[in-house]
Amino acid sequence: MSSALLVLPPLLFAAATDVAVSELREVLRSVLTLAVGLVAFTAVAVAATLHWVDPQVSLEVAFVLGAVLASTDPVAVSALARRLRLPPRLLALVQGESLLNDATSLVLFQVAVGVVVAGTGVNMLHAGGQFLWLVVGGAAVGIAAALLADRLRRRTEDAVLATVLALLVPYLAFAVAQG
DSSP: OOHHHHHHHHHHHHHHTTSOHHHHHHTHHHHHIIIIIIHHHHHHHHHHHHHHHOTTSOHHHHHHHHHHHSSOOHHHHHHHHHHHTOOHHHHHHHHHHHHHHHHHHHHHHHHHHHHHHHTSOOOHHHHHHHHHHHHHHHHHHHHHHHHHHHHHHHTOOOHHHHHHHHHHHHHHHHHHHHO
16 A cells, blocks of 8 residues: 555545535535546646646556646645635535545546556546546445434544544445445
């Protein structure tokens, strides 16, 4: 497991707990447009630019780098947004977009690495289907983990157990989503 995957699940889990769900619902369309559309556009732009600057780098390999660079840091965005004391609706937009763009970037990365490893070139229909499958499956696992964690958290008053849950649930959700 890479060092990023070692720290990413609990950081994303902690950042996600700061998001007001009611506010997020109001800006969900904008969040999805930015988190998926802008991240995909950025990944493609980075890949095209890298390939244009150095044609020896294949578009597939360049897209792997584009997927890595396309998202912002959700923890830093949440911290900055809190310091700026943004209005609740704008805060929900910024926090929701930063969380989901990270997920989009990770899924794009996984698809891009799969294309490079397969060595068969890019089949946009297959890559799009794989992207959709990973997004829907990951969202389902994340929602189920969040509901389970919330139910368990509400049933305990023990601070140690709550801390263990906050560390364990993100890794379990990650493992299930990867499996």
